[in-house]
Amino acid sequence: MAGVAQLSPGAQRPALREPRQVRGLLIVAAVAFLALFLWLPLLAVFAKAFEAGVSAYWAAIRDPYALAALQLTLLTAALVVPVNLVFGVAAAWAIARFRFPGRGWLITLIDVPFSVSPVIAGMMMVLLFGAQGVFGPWLASHELKIVFALPGIVLATLFVTLPLVARELIPLLAAQGQDEEEAALTLGASSWQMFFRITLPKIRWGLAYGTILTNARAMGEFGAVSVVSGHIRGQTNTLPLHVEILYNEYHFQAAFAVASLLSLAALATLAAKSWVEARAHRRGERLG
Numbered sequence: 001m002a003g004v005a006q007l008s009p010g011a012q013r014p015a016l017r018e019p020r021q022v023r024g025l026l027i028v029a030a031v032a033f034l035a036l037f038l039w040l041p042l043l044a045v046f047a048k049a050f051e052a053g054v055s056a057y058w059a060a061i062r063d064p065y066a067l068a069a070l071q072l073t074l075l076t077a078a079l080v081v082p083v084n085l086v087f088g089v090a091a092a093w094a095i096a097r098f099r100f101p102g103r104g105w106l107i108t109l110i111d112v113p114f115s116v117s118p119v120i121a122g123m124m125m126v127l128l129f130g131a132q133g134v135f136g137p138w139l140a141s142h143e144l145k146i147v148f149a150l151p152g153i154v155l156a157t158l159f160v161t162l163p164l165v166a167r168e169l170i171p172l173l174a175a176q177g178q179d180e181e182e183a184a185l186t187l188g189a190s191s192w193q194m195f196f197r198i199t200l201p202k203i204r205w206g207l208a209y210g211t212i213l214t215n216a217r218a219m220g221e222f223g224a225v226s227v228v229s230g231h232i233r234g235q236t237n238t239l240p241l242h243v244e245i246l247y248n249e250y251h252f253q254a255a256f257a258v259a260s261l262l263s264l265a266a267l268a269t270l271a272a273k274s275w276v277e278a279r280a281h282r283r284g285e286r287l288g
Contacts, residue, residue, distance in 0.1 A: 042263060045256055045259050045260055045263050046256075046260055046263070048252065048253065048256035049253065049256040049257040049259070049260040050257075051253055051256075052253045056253060056254075056257075057253075057257045057260075060251075060253065060254035060257035060258060061257055061258065061261070063254070064234065065233050065234050065237070065242060066239075066242060066254075066258050068233075068234040068235070068237070069237045069238055069239045069241070069242035069258070070239055070261065072150070072153070072235075072236070072237070072238050073219050073238045073239045074219075075150070076150075076153055076154055076157055076218060076219075076238065077157075077215050077218040077219050079154050080154060080157045080158050080161055080214070080218045081211060081214050081215050081218060083158060084158065084161055084162060084164065084165050084211075084214050085165055085207070085210075085211055085214070087162070087165070087166065088164070088165025088166040088168070088169055088207075088210060088214075089165070089169065089207065091106065091110060091166040091170075092165075092166050092168075092169035092170045092172075092173055093169075093173065093195075093199075094106070095107060095166075095170050096169075096170055096173035096174045097173065097178060107170075110162065110163050110166050110167065111163055111167075113159055113160050113161075113162050113163055114163055117223065118156075118160050118221065118222070118223030118224040119223040119224065119226075119227060121156060121159045121160055121223075121224040121227075122156050122223065122224040122225070122226065122227025122228045123227055125146070125147060125152055125155055125156050125159075125224070125227070125228045126147055126227060126228060129146035129147050129152060129155075130147045131147075133147075147228050147230070148228070148229065148230030148232065148236060149230075149236065150236070152228035152229070153225050153228060153229055153236065153238065155228075156221070156224035156225050156227070156228045157218050157221050157224065157225060159224065160217065160221055160223075160224050161214045161217045161218050161221075164210050164213045164214045164217060165207070165210035165211060165213075165214055166210075167210075168206050168207070168209055168210030168213070169203055169206055169207065169210060172203055172206040173199075173203060176202055176203075180198050180202075181194050181198050181199060184197070184198050205276055205279060208276050209273065209276050209277070212269055212272050212273050212276065213269075213273070215269070216265070216266065216269040219239070219262070219265055220240060220262060220265075220266070221238075221240070222240040222241070222244075225238055225240070225241065226240075226241060226244075229241060231245065233245070239258060239261060239262055240262065242258055243255050243258050243259045243262070246258060
C-alpha cells in the first residue's frame with residue numbers, strides 16, 4: 001500500500017532495536033537477580049544439607065519421621081492430582097464450549113484460590129469440619145475425622161491447587177475453536193469418540209503442563225496444610241511441615257537435608273515443565 005513502509009521478512013522492527021549496552025544491561029540484571037534470589041539460596045540448601053557429611057545427610061533422610069512425611073506428601077499428591085485433572089478438564093470444556101447460566105460465576109469460583117490466602121483456606125476447613133465446626137458434631141457422631149487427619153490435608157491441598165489445570169486449559173480450548181469437533185460429530189462420531197480422538201490430542205501438552213504445576217504445588221503446600229494437619233509427627237506432617245519442625249528445634253542440618261528433597265522435586269518439576277514447553281513448541285502447539 002502506498003504511504004505505508006514495508007518491512008522485509010528479515011528486517012527488524014524499529015521498536016525492537018535497542019542499543020547493545022541496554023540489552024547487555026538488562027540481561028546482566030536478570031541473571032544477577034536470578035542468581036541472588038534463586039540459585040544462591042538453592043546452593044545454600046544443598047551446602048547446609050551436606051555440611052556434616054554424607055552419612056549425616058542420609059541419616060536425616062532415612063529418619064522414620066522424615067520417611068513418614070515423604071510418604072504422606074507423595075500420597076497427598078497422588079490423590080489430589082487426578083481429582084484436579086478430571087475437574088480441570090470438565091470445567092475448561094464446559095466454559096470454553098458452552099454458554100449457560102452461571103458461567104461467569106463458575107469462572108470466578110475457579111479463581112477464588114488465587115485470591116484467598118492458603119492459611120485462610122485452612123481456617124475455613126477447620127470452621128467447617130473441626131470439632132466445633134459446622135459439620136463437626138455430625139462427623140463426630142459418625143466417627144469420621146477430617147481435620148488433623150489425611151482427609152483434611154487432601155481437602156486443603158485440593159482447594160489451593162484447584163485452578164491450575166482448569167486455568168491452563170480454558171484459554172487453550174477457546175483459542176483452538178471447535179470446527180474439527182463439529183466436523184467429527186457431523187461424520188457420525190459419538191461425543192466420547194470426538195473427545196478422545198479430536199479434543200484430547202489437541203490439549204495434551206497443556207494438560208501435561210497443568211498437571212505438572214498441580215503436582216508441584218501439592219507437594220510444596222505449607223500454609224493450608226499447616227492449619228489442618230495438627231502437626232502430629234509420623235502421621236500428619238508433610239515434608240514442608242517436617243522441615244519447619246526440625247528447623248524450630250535447631251536441627252539445622254537435618255532440616256536442610258529434608259528441604260533438599262523438596263528442592264530436587266522442584267528441579268525435576270522445572271525440567272519436566274521445560275520439556276513439555278519444548279515439545280509443544282516443536283509441534284507448533286500453544287500452551288494455555
